[in-house]
Every structure is written in structure tokens, then in C-alpha cells.
Amino acid sequence: GITLEGFDIAHSGPGAGALVVHLDGGGDNSVSNITIRDNVLHDSFNNDILKINNSTTGIVVERNVFYNQTGSDEHIDINSVDDVTVQDNIFFNDFEGSGRQNNSETSSYIVIKDSNGSSDLFTGSSNVRVRRNVFAHWQGNTGTGFLLLGEDGQPFFEAFDITVENNLFVGNSTSDMRAPFGVKGGRDVVFRHNTIVGDLPSRAYAMRLNTEGANPANERIAFHNNIWSDPTGTMGQSASLTDDPDFSDTASEDLVSFTLDHNLYWNGGAPLPETGDAINPSDDANAISAAPDLAAPSDFEPPRWDASAGRFADGSATICEAHRGMVEAFATPGASSGALDRADPDQAPADDILGRSRGASPDVGAVEIP
Numbered sequence: 001g002i003t004l005e006g007f008d009i010a011h012s013g014p015g016a017g018a019l020v021v022h023l024d025g026g027g028d029n030s031v032s033n034i035t036i037r038d039n040v041l042h043d044s045f046n047n048d049i050l051k052i053n054n055s056t057t058g059i060v061v062e063r064n065v066f067y068n069q070t071g072s073d074e075h076i077d078i079n080s081v082d083d084v085t086v087q088d089n090i091f092f093n094d095f096e097g098s099g100r101q102n103n104s105e106t107s108s109y110i111v112i113k114d115s116n117g118s119s120d121l122f123t124g125s126s127n128v129r130v131r132r133n134v135f136a137h138w139q140g141n142t143g144t145g146f147l148l149l150g151e152d153g154q155p156f157f158e159a160f161d162i163t164v165e166n167n168l169f170v171g172n173s174t175s176d177m178r179a180p181f182g183v184k185g186g187r188d189v190v191f192r193h194n195t196i197v198g199d200l201p202s203r204a205y206a207m208r209l210n211t212e213g214a215n216p217a218n219e220r221i222a223f224h225n226n227i228w229s230d231p232t233g234t235m236g237q238s239a240s241l242t243d244d245p246d247f248s249d250t251a252s253e254d255l256v257s258f259t260l261d262h263n264l265y266w267n268g269g270a271p272l273p274e275t276g277d278a279i280n281p282s283d284d285a286n287a288i289s290a291a292p293d294l295a296a297p298s299d300f301e302p303p304r305w306d307a308s309a310g311r312f313a314d315g316s317a318t319i320c321e322a323h324r325g326m327v328e329a330f331a332t333p334g335a336s337s338g339a340l341d342r343a344d345p346d347q348a349p350a351d352d353i354l355g356r357s358r359g360a361s362p363d364v365g366a367v368e369i370p
Helices: 319-330
Strands: 002-005 007-011 019-025 032-036 041-042 048-052 057-060 065-067 076-079 082-087 090-092 110-113 125-131 147-149 159-163 168-171 181-184 186-192 197-200 207-210 220-224 225-229 249-250 258-261 264-265
Touching: 019 264, 048 057, 076 082, 076 125, 082 319, 110 125, 110 159, 147 159, 168 319, 197 319
Parallel strands: 002 032, 007 041, 019 048, 032 057, 041 065, 048 076, 057 082, 065 090, 076 110, 082 125, 110 147, 125 159, 147 181, 159 186, 168 197, 181 207, 186 220, 197 225, 207 249, 220 258, 225 264
Antiparallel strands: none
16 A cells, blocks of 8 residues: 655666565565556666566556666566556666666566466466556667566466557667567467557567467467557668568467457558568458558657756656657657558557547557547
């Protein structure tokens, strides 16, 4: 029953102890019903910025700004938990802005997994909702991406009953990633009404579904009503590697079942990448191949916190203002967009990334035009 609200929380520099904020359920759900709201959480010099693990439940992380974890760790590590909501946050990295060197070594912004198996109350993380967030300005290593489900090669589903909806993923960086969304040994995952926009140099523009170690093959992974839009026509092309462009990076032996339906695909007018992977745009019987009329994210300004000025570097006075500004700039389709009124209403959440009602004929992507 505790709310942590309105703080600027960071490590002071090298030599800090592990983690900036830690919610540890003690293995027996000793910690529950915690809200972390309207904070600036940044610059870990040892491990994750926020770790939620060990049988915690009922956690809400909302309207925060996250930037600059360290090493092969995350902004948020969600690990062996149940009932966690991550909503209306902004995630980016800007090491240079903090006077730090960008070593391109950090991991995903969010990982949802289970590292300790049956040693606590839960085997696998479940009932996690990631919604209405903005992910941008990638500076991590080439093997990860913005959001990853599963990581530790466990012989069970590390993440299940997961919903990822109404998020904006901004490809404004020149740094390679593996894929913006990944699943390693997951089941019953819904990825819907998200907008992925920009160059986004990567091994796979949309997703990587694979197994690692003893992971079971992925089951029932569904993609509905999303926009994948690369205005540069290089969808799935790495900036530093010579691999052929990929929409997904998924081997058939790593995937039992999936759904791809009512999504919009735009590669700047160039052909969409079709490869030997298990998931391709041609698998979508209701695919929309039309320009979404979205702005290319070339002028992204990381909204890092300026404590002396009492505002964010993009000029915003509040987290909500910064969030809305990025959504309006990069996720809002124009009047000629092929995304308007084209979504499957049976797979639409009640509201959009800004909390506006979807209505009877919803738009594809994170934003609903009133």
C-alpha cells in the first residue's frame, strides 16, 4: 500500500551498490501493492534501474522517465512475479547527456522473465501489462532490443499471459539492435495496437521469437492492429552488418503457433522483406500495405531531467507533457493515413496511448484519431 511519487532517483556515480530501486517479494509475496509514479529514475552505475522480483504482486509503474542503466542490465527487470502494470512511461538512453561514455553494451529497456524457477511462489512471470509507453533512442548492444520476454534459458515458460498494447517504439538511433520486441520461451502473449516507426537499424524490424537453453518453443504469440513503418525503405536492415533485411527473426522449430492479423506494413514504398523465417508480412491475411502518414523521427530530443531548470531537456514541464509531445510528433497519423478505421475491433483495447476512446471503428496503431 505504498506509493513512491515525485522523486529524482539515481546512483551518485561509480562504486554504487547494485540497483537504484528494488522491490523484492522475499520469495513469499512479502511485498505487494506498490505504486511507483511520476519519478525520474536514471543513471544506474551498477545493474538495473528498477528490479521487481521474487514473488512480488500488484505493482504499478506509471508516468515515470527512465534512462541510462549500466552493463548488460535493464531499466526494469520484471522477474518471477504476478500482476505488474507498466504504463505511460518514457524509456530512452542518453549516456552522453549524463557525461558518461556510451559503450553500446546495455540490454533491453524492459525484460520479463524468471531467473529462479520454483524457488519462490511463481514459476514464470505472468499477468504483466506493458501499455501506453514510449521507447526511444536506442544505445544498447546488438543482441537485444526495447522489450524482451524471457532471457535465462529455463525449461519452462519464463513469461506468459502478457499484454503489450498502445506503445510507441521510436527508431531514431543509428545503433543496431536485434529486434524491438523479443520472446524467448513464452506463451499467450498479445502484442496489439503498437506503433513502430523510424529507420530502426536491426537484424529484424518487427520481432525475434526464439528459444535459448532449455526453453520450450513459443506458443500462441499474437500480433494485432500494429503499425510497422520504416520511411527509409530499409526495413530490417542492419547498419553495420551485411545480412539481408528481415521482418522477423524466427525459426520454425522455435514457434508452435502465432497470429498475425490486421497490421499495417510500410517500407517507404519499397518491397517488404520476405525471408525463410517463420513469420513474414505475407502471413497476414488482412495486411494493410499503405503509407501510415507518420512523421519520420529525425528530430527526437531525449527528455532528460534538468534539475537546475526544473524541467525536461525537450522543454516539457511534466512527464505527461513530454509523453504527449512524443506521441503527437511520431505516432499520430495524418488525414491520408492507411491506418484510419482499419483495425479489427475485436482485438482493440478500450482506449489509445493517450487514453482516448477507441470507438466502434478503431484505427490501427497506438493513436486513435478523434
